[in-house]
Amino acid sequence: MVILCVDGSGHAANVDPARGHGHLLTRAYLPADFDQQVFDELWTTWEEPLRARAAAAGVDERRRMAMDRYGLTPHPDDPSRSLQYVVDGEGRWTMSCLACHQGQVRGRVVPGVPNSNYALETLTEEVRLVKVRQRKRFGHMDLGSLLLPLGTTAGTTNAVIFGVALMRHRDADLNVVQRPPRFDLLHHDMDAPAWWHYRKRRSLYADGFAAKGHRMLMQFLLVKENGPEQFAAWEDEFRDIEAWIAALEPPPWEGAIERSLAARGADVFAAHCADCHGTYGPGGSYPERVVPIDEVGTDRIRLDALSARDRGDLNATWFGHHGADARGLEDRAAADGYVAPPLDGVWASAPYFHNGSVPTLWHVLHPDARPMVWRRTPTGYDAARVGLEVEELADLPAENLTTARRRQYFDTRKPGKSAAGHDFPAALTEDEKTAVLEYLKTL
Numbered sequence: 001m002v003i004l005c006v007d008g009s010g011h012a013a014n015v016d017p018a019r020g021h022g023h024l025l026t027r028a029y030l031p032a033d034f035d036q037q038v039f040d041e042l043w044t045t046w047e048e049p050l051r052a053r054a055a056a057a058g059v060d061e062r063r064r065m066a067m068d069r070y071g072l073t074p075h076p077d078d079p080s081r082s083l084q085y086v087v088d089g090e091g092r093w094t095m096s097c098l099a100c101h102q103g104q105v106r107g108r109v110v111p112g113v114p115n116s117n118y119a120l121e122t123l124t125e126e127v128r129l130v131k132v133r134q135r136k137r138f139g140h141m142d143l144g145s146l147l148l149p150l151g152t153t154a155g156t157t158n159a160v161i162f163g164v165a166l167m168r169h170r171d172a173d174l175n176v177v178q179r180p181p182r183f184d185l186l187h188h189d190m191d192a193p194a195w196w197h198y199r200k201r202r203s204l205y206a207d208g209f210a211a212k213g214h215r216m217l218m219q220f221l222l223v224k225e226n227g228p229e230q231f232a233a234w235e236d237e238f239r240d241i242e243a244w245i246a247a248l249e250p251p252p253w254e255g256a257i258e259r260s261l262a263a264r265g266a267d268v269f270a271a272h273c274a275d276c277h278g279t280y281g282p283g284g285s286y287p288e289r290v291v292p293i294d295e296v297g298t299d300r301i302r303l304d305a306l307s308a309r310d311r312g313d314l315n316a317t318w319f320g321h322h323g324a325d326a327r328g329l330e331d332r333a334a335a336d337g338y339v340a341p342p343l344d345g346v347w348a349s350a351p352y353f354h355n356g357s358v359p360t361l362w363h364v365l366h367p368d369a370r371p372m373v374w375r376r377t378p379t380g381y382d383a384a385r386v387g388l389e390v391e392e393l394a395d396l397p398a399e400n401l402t403t404a405r406r407r408q409y410f411d412t413r414k415p416g417k418s419a420a421g422h423d424f425p426a427a428l429t430e431d432e433k434t435a436v437l438e439y440l441k442t443l
């Protein structure tokens with residue numbers, strides 16, 4: 001399908017969503033992260049008994065084990081490769097947008113569902129160990145992770161701060177400029193949002209400050225190897241990628257739905273939730289409301305991590321057509337809260353809230369019952385509570401955990417990881433909560 005569209009700069013272009021999907025799967029926009037030889041030796045860095053199991057396994061089985069460990073899913077055309085990395089003819093693996101933005105639900109890939117298993121920091125650390133042994137050069141991720149945390153809990157990343165740190169060294173036209181690094185960065189891990197919301201949003205990100213457009217999607221390419229000419233040269237490919245993202249549909253709930261219960265839930269939702277989250281079905285509307293932090297009460301570090309200046313500066317660069325794309329969003333620079341996100345396909349995008357701190361919709365509806373510490377099973381789905389199948393704990397296990405294992409536990413007491421807030425469901429009776437839970441499956 002080819003669509004003629006006019007973007008913010010008045011540029012008319014032929015865009016093609018299918019081609020965009022192809023770019024995501026095949027184009028390496030960054031320098032390679034590691035090669036096949038490194039990937040195939042990663043198991044040698046693992047703790048026992050996993051290492052012994054890998055040693056006894058064949059090469060295909062070992063690759064599968066490696067993908068499980070780092071939260072990758074096999075490529076449908078070639079299961080020895082991962083969907084989240086582009087592999088070139090010489091076996092070099094390069095991270096793509098899909099690393100964070102393509103995960104699975106119940107072990108099945110659903111287009112646009114965030115990758116809530118991705119263990120970027122563990123992967124990077126173990127890659128570095130193997131590279132030292134194989135006397136290979138460090139790449140930008142290997143070095144970057146020495147300067148800043150990449151993601152302290154599996155399934156979430158410090159992606160927002162990567163962007164802030166990289167923008168520090170660019171001017172508004174994306175020329176590389178020498179500036180001392182920033183020392184005021186507030187590191188925090190984010191859960192990537194579902195891509196099928198893109199079409200409904202007028203702005204991007206949890207606080208809704210960023211102008212929407214194909215250029216804004218290119219921030220992830222800000223390594224020093226990519227200069228302003230390179231960004232311009234890739235623009236058309238990102239028009240296609242944007243079109244693919246904007247064409248994604250939320251996945252329908254896969255189980256049974258109790259219709260009369262869901263209908264009651266729809267009424268409760270209309271009375272208690274729709275003001276912020278909008279209405280669904282034919283004629284539905286989405287208000288994209290920014291809710292002040294004191295009212296929503298969820299973790300505030302994401303909000304504090306960006307200054308009004310950081311927000312305004314980003315929109316004023318090439319990424320926002322030097323301010324043109326952000327018309328109407330000026331008040332968002334001084335953002336004081338989070339956008340109430342659309343809830344289409346919400347059953348599939350667990351965990352919840354911008355920091356991914358709440359494992360199921362039942363826990364969203366029961367603020368007092370949210371676990372202090374939780375760990376998901378690798379691909380388990382909790383159909384009753386609607387979300388991740390988890391083990392709930394009052395504290396981290398007493399045994400000495402390796403760093404890789406510790407990152408599998410979501411500890412809500414850590415900075416940026418609070419599961420508090422969004423107490424709005426407290427106004428509902430238990431029956432009303434059960435009905436709303438059923439209704440949420442239908443969105």
Ligand code: HEC
Pocket residue numbers: 096097098099100101157159160190191192193194195197198201203204205206207217218219220221241245354
């Ligand atoms: C390292 C993980 C990571 C990678 C790689 C990544 N993203 Fe994201 N992306 C995120 C996170 C986290 C957010 C949420 C940021 C926020 O809300 O502040 C996000 C937000 C977005 C959004 C906004 C969605 C919304 O509803 O607000 C879009 C669109 C997007 N990314 C597209 C891309 C594209 C295109 C690429 C590749 C060029 C990419 N991302 C690469 C982690 C990543």
Ligand code: HEC
Pocket residue numbers: 206269272273274275276277291295296298299338339340341343346349351352353354355361364422424425428436
């Ligand atoms: C006053 C506005 C407001 C009301 C009322 C409200 N919400 Fe929310 N909701 C928000 C905001 C803001 C967020 C994002 C919080 C964050 O990410 O930190 C949110 C997040 C959520 C999420 C998580 C979405 C995701 O993808 O992570 C769910 C589910 C949700 N709300 C359901 C409900 C339900 C059900 C009701 C009614 C009982 C409701 N909300 C009432 C503002 C509201």
